[in-house]
Amino acid sequence: MEAYLDNSATTRCYEEVIDIVEKTMREDYGNPSSMHLRGVEAERYMKESARTIAKTMKVQEKEIYFTSGGTESNNWALIGCAMANRRRGNHLITTVFEHAAVSAPMAFLEEQGFEVTRLSVDACGRVNLEELKNAIRPETILVSIMYVNNEIGAVQPIAEIGALIKQQNPQTYFHVDAIQAYGKYRILPKKEQIDLLSVSGHKIHGPKGAGFLYIGEKVKIQPLIWGGGQQNGMRSGTDNVPGAAGLGVAAGKIYENLTENVEKMRMVKRRLAEGLQEIPDVRINGMPLEEGAPHILNVSFLGVRSEVLLHSLEEYGIYVSAGSACSSHKRAGSSTLAAIGLDAAQRESAVRFSFCEYTAEEEIDYTLAKLRELIPVLRRFKRK
Amino acid sequence: MFHAFLIKYAEIGIKGKNRYLFEDALMKQIRHALREAEGEFEVTKEQGRIYVRAEGEFDFEEAVESLQRVFGIAEICPVVILEDEGYEKLSKDVIAYVDEQYPDKKKTFKVYARRAKKSYPIPSMELAAELGGDILDAFPDMTVDVRKPEILITVEIREKIYLYSQSIPGPGGMPVGTNGKAMLLLSGGIDSPVAGYMIAKRGVKIDAVYFHAPPYTSERAKQKVVDLAKLVARYSGPIHLHVVNFTDIQLYIYEKCPHDELTIIMRRYMMKIAERFAHQDGCLGLITGESIGQVASQTIQSLAATNEVCTMPVFRPVIGFDKQEIVDISVKIGTYETSIQPFEDCCTIFVAKHPVTKPNVNVIKRSELNLQEKIDDMIEEAVNTAETIVVQ
Numbered sequence: 095m096e097a098y099l100d101n102s103a104t105t106r107c108y109e110e111v112i113d114i115v116e117k118t119m120r121e122d123y124g125n126p127s128s129m130h131l132r133g134v135e136a137e138r139y140m141k142e143s144a145r146t147i148a149k150t151m152k153v154q155e156k157e158i159y160f161t162s163g164g165t166e167s168n169n170w171a172l173i174g175c176a177m178a179n180r181r182r183g184n185h186l187i188t189t190v191f192e193h194a195a196v197s198a199p200m201a202f203l204e205e206q207g208f209e210v211t212r213l214s215v216d217a218c219g220r221v222n223l224e225e226l227k228n229a230i231r232p233e234t235i236l237v238s239i240m241y242v243n244n245e246i247g248a249v250q251p252i253a254e255i256g257a258l259i260k261q262q263n264p265q266t267y268f269h270v271d272a273i274q275a276y277g278k279y280r281i282l283p284k285k286e287q288i289d290l291l292s293v294s295g296h297k298i299h300g301p302k303g304a305g306f307l308y309i310g311e312k313v314k315i316q317p318l319i320w321g322g323g324q325q326n327g328m329r330s331g332t333d334n335v336p337g338a339a340g341l342g343v344a345a346g347k348i349y350e351n352l353t354e355n356v357e358k359m360r361m362v363k364r365r366l367a368e369g370l371q372e373i374p375d376v377r378i379n380g381m382p383l384e385e386g387a388p389h390i391l392n393v394s395f396l397g398v399r400s401e402v403l404l405h406s407l408e409e410y411g412i413y414v415s416a417g418s419a420c421s422s423h424k425r426a427g428s429s430t431l432a433a434i435g436l437d438a439a440q441r442e443s444a445v446r447f448s449f450c451e452y453t454a455e456e457e458i459d460y461t462l463a464k465l466r467e468l469i470p471v472l473r474r475f476k477r478k
Numbered sequence: 479m480f481h482a483f484l485i486k487y488a489e490i491g492i493k494g495k496n497r498y499l500f501e502d503a504l505m506k507q508i509r510h511a512l513r514e515a516e517g518e519f520e521v522t523k524e525q526g527r528i529y530v531r532a533e534g535e536f537d538f539e540e541a542v543e544s545l546q547r548v549f550g551i552a553e554i555c556p557v558v559i560l561e562d563e564g565y566e567k568l569s570k571d572v573i574a575y576v577d578e579q580y581p582d583k584k585k586t587f588k589v590y591a592r593r594a595k596k597s598y599p600i601p602s603m604e605l606a607a608e609l610g611g612d613i614l615d616a617f618p619d620m621t622v623d624v625r626k627p628e629i630l631i632t633v634e635i636r637e638k639i640y641l642y643s644q645s646i647p648g649p650g651g652m653p654v655g656t657n658g659k660a661m662l663l664l665s666g667g668i669d670s671p672v673a674g675y676m677i678a679k680r681g682v683k684i685d686a687v688y689f690h691a692p693p694y695t696s697e698r699a700k701q702k703v704v705d706l707a708k709l710v711a712r713y714s715g716p717i718h719l720h721v722v723n724f725t726d727i728q729l730y731i732y733e734k735c736p737h738d739e740l741t742i743i744m745r746r747y748m749m750k751i752a753e754r755f756a757h758q759d760g761c762l763g764l765i766t767g768e769s770i771g772q773v774a775s776q777t778i779q780s781l782a783a784t785n786e787v788c789t790m791p792v793f794r795p796v797i798g799f800d801k802q803e804i805v806d807i808s809v810k811i812g813t814y815e816t817s818i819q820p821f822e823d824c825c826t827i828f829v830a831k832h833p834v835t836k837p838n839v840n841v842i843k844r845s846e847l848n849l850q851e852k853i854d855d856m857i858e859e860a861v862n863t864a865e866t867i868v869v870q
Contacts, residue, residue: 402693405694405695405696406693408693409692475827478830
C-alpha cells in the first residue's frame with residue numbers, strides 16, 4: 095500500500111489537466127503571439143484559463159497574470175511593487191515565518207535600502223493584529239502575509255487584516271501568498287481588500303512551472319521580467335500555453351467541489367489526529383485542529399528524529415515531509431517551528447502530513463498502524 | 479590545426495619485457511577515456527610510441543581533458559601530421575606552424591629533428607639546422623638557444639612527418655589494470671574518493687563497497703555515493719559498487735556494546751565485510767580514506783584496532799595528509815563539489831558524544847563477545863543481500 099501524505103509539497107495532476115496539457119503540446123501548439131490561425135487558437139487557451147481563474151475569485155480576467163509559479167509570483171509582487179512605489183515610501187511589512195519565496199525577496203529589498211518590519215506570531219502561528227496596526231505608517235508601501243503557513247497550516251484572518259491595513263493607510267497594498275490556501279478557501283480579493291495574490295499550479299493538481307499573480311487593476315507595479323511584451327507588457331516571455339491551460343482546468347475543478355473536498359480533507363486530518371493520541375509523547379503543532387488549514391497536520395514525535403521517521407515511513411510507501419534540519423537541502427532548521435516557539439526537541443522531531451481530496455481513510459489507518467509499530471522501535475535508539 | 483596527439487608515458491618505459499602489457503593497457507584506457515570526447519579517434523602504437531589520431535572534426539579541449547584522466551600518461555603532445563612533399567613544403571609548413579602557435583615572436587627556440595625513415599634525403603642534424611635557419615629568416619625577433627630554449631620544435635620524419643612543440647602534462651601513474659585490483663571503502667565524504675583515485679593512479683583497478691543504513695541514511699545519501707563512484711570511474715574505469723545494508727548490524731551493536739566504542743566496533747565489521755567482497759571480486763587489498771588523527775576513529779590506536787580484523791593489506795594513501803591537502807586533490811579531480819553536499823551518510827545517533835580515542839583491542843574484543851549470538855549470521859545476510867551497481 096502507498097500513502098502519499100505530502101500534498102503540500104506537490105499534488106498529482108488531475109486527469110483533465112494532463113489531457114489539456116497534452117492537447118496543447120501535441121495539437122494546439124501555436125504561439126499566442128503569432129498572427130496566424132495557430133496563434134489565435136493557442137491564445138484562446140490563455141483567455142479561457144484566465145476567465146476560469148478570475149471566476150473562482152470574482153475578479154476580472156485582465157487582473158490575472160500567468161507566471162512560472164509561486165516563487166515568481168511572490169518575487170514579482172514584492173519587488174515589482176516596491177520598485178514602482180519607492181517614491182511614496184520605503185517601508186514594507188511581513189511576518190517572521192513566511193516561505194522563502196517571500197522572505198528572500200524581502201531580504202533583497204532590505205539590501206536595496208527598503209525598511210522591513212517582520213511581525214511576530216504566537217504559539218499557534220497567528221499574527222497579532224494590534225502589532226500590525228502599530229506597524230503601519232504613512233510610508234508603508236506594502237504588507238505581505240501568507241494565508242496558510244506551509245509548515246504548520248496556521249491560517250490568518252485575511253479579511254480582517256485587509257480591512258485593518260486599509261483603515262490605517264488606504265495607500266498601503268496588501269499582498270497575500272495564497273499558495274497553500276488557494277483551492278482550500280474561498281478567496282475574494284475585492285471583498286477582502288487584497289491587492290496582490292500569489293498562486294501556484296502544482297499545489298492544486300495543476301502542472302509544475304505554472305502559477306499566477308492576481309494584480310488588482312489599480313495597483314501600481316512594474317514588471318520583473320522584460321522582453322517581448324506579452325501579457326500587456328507586464329510579464330514577457332512566450333506564453334506557457336500548456337501550463338496556463340492546465341492551471342485553468344485545475345482551478346476550475348478544485349473550486350467546483352470546494353466544500354466537499356475541504357470536508358474530505360478535514361475528515362482525514364481528524365482521523366489521523368485522533369489516531370495519534372494513542373501514541374505517547376506526540377504533540378500537534380500549530381493551531382487547534384479545526385482552526386488550522388484542512389490539509390496540513392504538523393506533529394512532533396518526541397525522541398524520534400524527523401528525518402529518520404521520514405525514511406522509515408518511506409520504506410512502507412508512506413511519504414511525508416520533515417521540517418527539521420538534515421532532511422532538506424538546507425541545513426538550517428525550520429524557521430517556522432522556531433517562530434512559534436517550539437523547543438529543540440519538538441522541532442527536531444516534527445513531521446508534516448498533508449492531504450488532498452484523494453487522501454483515503456485507508457491510507458490514514460495504514461499510516462497510523464505503521465506509526466504505532468515504528469515509533470517505539472525508533473525511540474530505543476538515540477544519541478548518548 | 480592539430481589532428482593528433484603523441485602520448486608520452488610515465489613509468490612504463492622501465493618495465494622491460496613486460497612493457498607491451500603496460501602499453502596495451504594504456505591504449506585500452508585511452509580508448510575508454512576518449513569516448514567522452516566529441517570525435518572519432520584512432521589509437522595506435524608505432525615504434526614504441528602511442529599516437530592518438532582524430533578522424534575528421536573533433537573537440538580539442540575535450541580530447542585533452544579526457545587524456546588527462548588516463549593514468550600512465552606523462553605528457554600529451556598535440557601534433558601536426560604532414561605529408562612528405564619535399565623540403566620546401568616542409569619548411570613552409572614549419573614556418574606557418576610557428577607563426578600560428580607563437581604570436582609573440584620574442585622567444586628563444588631550438589629545432590630538434592629526428593629522421594626515423596632513413597630513406598629521407600636530409601640527415602637529422604642537417605635538417606634541424608636548415609629549418610632553424612629558415613625560421614630565423616622568417617622571424618628576425620626569434621633567437622636560437624640550444625641549451626634552454628623556450629620553444630623546442632620537434633620534427634620527426636617517419637612515413638609521415640610529425641611536428642610538435644607543446645606538451646600538456648598528463649596525470650602520471652600507471653595504466654589501470656596493470657597492478658591488480660583492490661576494494662575501496664567508499665563513503666559520501668571527501669577522503670575516500672581521493673583515496674580511490676590515488677590507488678587507481680598506481681595502476682590498480684578498483685571496486686567499492688558502501689554501507690547504507692536506512693532509515694538513518696537517506697536514498698539521496700546513497701545516490702551521492704553512486705555519483706562519487708561515477709566521478710572516480712572517470713579515472714579508474716568501471717567500478718563495481720556493492721551497497722550493503724548495514725542497519726541491522728548497527729542497531730545490534732548499539733544495543734549490545736558500550737556506546738563510546740560504537741564507531742570502532744562498527745568500523746571493524748565494515749572492514750570484515752569489505753574483505754568478504756574483496757575476496758569475492760579477486761581483490762588483493764582494501765583502500766580507505768583514513769588520515770591519522772582526523773577524527774576519533776582515526777587516531778593511531780583506533781586505526782590499529784580497526785586494522786586488526788583484516789588479513790589483507792589495507793592501503794591508506796592519504797594517511798599522512800592534512801585535511802586541506804586532501805581537499806585540494808578532491809577539487810582537482812572534481813569530487814569535492816559532490817562530497818560536500820549536505821546529505822548525511824551516517825546519522826549522528828550512532829556517534830557517541832564522547833567516543834573512545836585510544837581503544838584497547840582487548841577491551842574491544844571483549845565487548846564484541848556480546849555480539850556472538852547473531853553477528854555471523856548478520857554478516858552473512860548483509861553480504862548476501864547487498865546490491866551491486868556497475869558504475870561507469
